[in-house]
Amino acid sequence: MTNRNILDKKGFNIKKFFLQWEWLLVLIFIIINIINTSLSPYYLDFNNLIGATMTFMDKAFMVLPMAFIIILGDIDISVASTVALASVIMAVTFNAGVPMILAMILALIVGTICGFINGLLIVKFKELSAVIVTLSTMIIYRGIAYIILEDQASGNFPKWYSYLGWGYVGKVPFILIIFIIFAILFGILLHKTAFGRRVFGMGNNITACKFSGVETDKIKIIVFTMAGFMAGVTALFLTSRMGSTRPNIATGYELDVIAMVVLGGVSTAGGKGRMLGTIISIFLIGYLRYGLGLVNIPAQTLLIIIGLLLIFAVMVPNLKISKKKISKS
Numbered sequence: 001m002t003n004r005n006i007l008d009k010k011g012f013n014i015k016k017f018f019l020q021w022e023w024l025l026v027l028i029f030i031i032i033n034i035i036n037t038s039l040s041p042y043y044l045d046f047n048n049l050i051g052a053t054m055t056f057m058d059k060a061f062m063v064l065p066m067a068f069i070i071i072l073g074d075i076d077i078s079v080a081s082t083v084a085l086a087s088v089i090m091a092v093t094f095n096a097g098v099p100m101i102l103a104m105i106l107a108l109i110v111g112t113i114c115g116f117i118n119g120l121l122i123v124k125f126k127e128l129s130a131v132i133v134t135l136s137t138m139i140i141y142r143g144i145a146y147i148i149l150e151d152q153a154s155g156n157f158p159k160w161y162s163y164l165g166w167g168y169v170g171k172v173p174f175i176l177i178i179f180i181i182f183a184i185l186f187g188i189l190l191h192k193t194a195f196g197r198r199v200f201g202m203g204n205n206i207t208a209c210k211f212s213g214v215e216t217d218k219i220k221i222i223v224f225t226m227a228g229f230m231a232g233v234t235a236l237f238l239t240s241r242m243g244s245t246r247p248n249i250a251t252g253y254e255l256d257v258i259a260m261v262v263l264g265g266v267s268t269a270g271g272k273g274r275m276l277g278t279i280i281s282i283f284l285i286g287y288l289r290y291g292l293g294l295v296n297i298p299a300q301t302l303l304i305i306i307g308l309l310l311i312f313a314v315m316v317p318n319l320k321i322s323k324k325k326i327s328k329s
Contacts, residue, residue, distance in 0.1 A: 021265035021274075021277055022265065022274065022276050022277045022280060025263070025264070025265070025277055025280045025281060025284060026280065028284060028309070029280065029283065029284045029287070032284065032287060032288050032291065033287065033291075035291070036287065036288075036290075036291025036292070036294070039291065039292075039294070039295045040291065040294040040295050042294060043290075043291050043294055047171070049287075050171065050172060050173065050176070051173065052286070052287065052290040053173055053175070053176045053283075053286065054165065054166065054173050054175055054176075054241065055286070055289075055290060056282070056285070056286035056289065056290070057173070057175045057176055057179050057237070057286075058165070058175065058234050058237040058238040058241065059234060059238075059250075059253050059256055059257055060179055060260075060282045060286075061179060061182060061230045061231075061233045061234045061237070062079050062083075062227065062230050062231055062234050062253070062257045063257050063260045063261055063264075063278055063279075063282055064182060064183060064186040064230060064275070064278070065186070065223065065226040065227040065229075065230050066079070066227060066257050066258065066260075066261045067186075067190070067261050067264070067266050067273060067275060067278045068186075068190065068199055068223045068226065068227075069130075069223055069224065069227060070258075070261050070262070070266045070267075070268060070270070070273070071190075071199055071200060071203045071266055071267075071270055071271065071272070071273050072199055072202055072203050072219075072220065072223060072270055073202070073203045073206070073269065073270025073271070074122065074130035074220070074224075074270075075130050075131055075134065075258065076115075076118060076130065076134045076224060076227050076254075077131065077134045077135055077138050077254045077258075078114070078118060078134040078135075078137040078138035078141055078254070079227060079228075079231045079234075079253065079254050079257060080138070080231075080250040080251060080252065080253035080254040080257075081137070081138045081139075081140075081141035081142040081145070081250075081254075082110075082111050082114040082115065082141055082228055082231035082232070082235075083111070083231045083232075083234050083235045083238065083249065083250040083253065084141065084142055084145045084235075084245075084247055084248070084249045084250055084251075085110060085111075085114065085141045085142070085144055085145045086107040086108070086110045086111040086114075086231065086232045086235035087107065087145075087235040087238065087239045087245040087249050087250075088145040088148050088149050088154070088245055088246075088247055088249075089106060089107060089110050089148070090103045090104060090106060090107035090110075090235065090236075090239065090245075091103075091149075091154035091155065091157075091239065091244070091245045092148055092149065092154060093106055094157065095154060095156060100157065100158050100161060104236055107232050107235050107236060108229060108232040108233065108236070109232070110232060111228045111229055111230075111231045111232025111233070111235060112225055112228045112229040112232060113228065114137070114141055114228045114231070115224045115225040115226065115227045115228015115229060115231065116221065116224070116225045116228060117137065118133060118134055118137055118224045118227070118228065119220050119221035119222070119223065119224030119225055120221060121133045121137070122220060122224065123217040123220050123221060138254070142247065145247040146247040148247075149245075149246065149247050150247075151246075151247070152246070153244045153245065153246050154244060154245055154246075155243055155244030155245065156244075157239075157240075157243070157244075161240055162240055162241075162243065163240070164236060164237050164240035164241075165237050165238070165239075165240035165241030165242075166240070166241065175237050178237075182230075182233075183275070183279055186275060187275040187276070187279075190275050191274070191275065195219070195222075198214050198219055199219065199223065200271055200272075201214065201271075202214065202216055202219060202220075202270075202271075203267075203269075203270030203271030203272070204270065204271035205271075234250070234253075235249075235250075238250060256285070259285065259306055259310055260278065260281045260282050260285055261273075261278055261281070262310055262313055262314070263281040263284070263285065263306075263309055263310055263313045264277035264278030264279070264280065264281035264282075265277035265278070265281075265313070266278060268314070285306060285309075288302070288305065288306070289302060292305075
């Protein structure tokens, strides 16, 4: 009788390694930088490139938990409204006499509560999809912000607060350093922990996970709560960068956040995606906006380009599946 060795890990395949979605994103990123360099002589400057991250890094915080949500097979379109509500409450409480540090903590608490409410509603009313629930809370959270501040602006923050959005540590923006820390933490949580494996499992087959003893409702609530907390973080940095706040702050951010996640290779059907691809897509779209902005390309043209990239991102995996089916038949 011959002995058989069963490998618990697949061997390294160089072809599969270089055919991963992240490499295609890197290629697109290089092409975008080449085009931007040819369009503007001011683009390829180290200080400008590093400084440009401050213009899109605030929304990047929300991209990290959104990857978890979409891997679950859900979606959250209330994140931008959560940012507005957290920002407005922070500004109003500070101007009412609350110390700035406490007002900032309150913004994080408000964001976290908003995310928790989203998760709780989704698991309690399973007949409603996450789209319907978060569409409702999107309107509610933004509406509360308008009730509190109406159409007025609120600011007069202390001078040190502007450091969050505009400060540097050496030659690196402070906001970029904080994002890198969060990106590492979320990447480890998604790919190196049992919690992350359960998120992937729920995205592939939530019923099987439920019958396997996975606390699916608890995980959903945690993931949506994380999204709310990170929306609170975005509120801190975005408000710092703007110097004041209004109820319409961060309008449209939810679409940018979802676009970055989908372009990063996270499947809208759930159960598939990597944090690395999501992070690359943040810089890809960010520098695309920055480069075209230098030569005054209309915003509508930029939206068309991003839309085409998203269609491409969704189309390529389907082409691979079709090829496999044809080869099998």
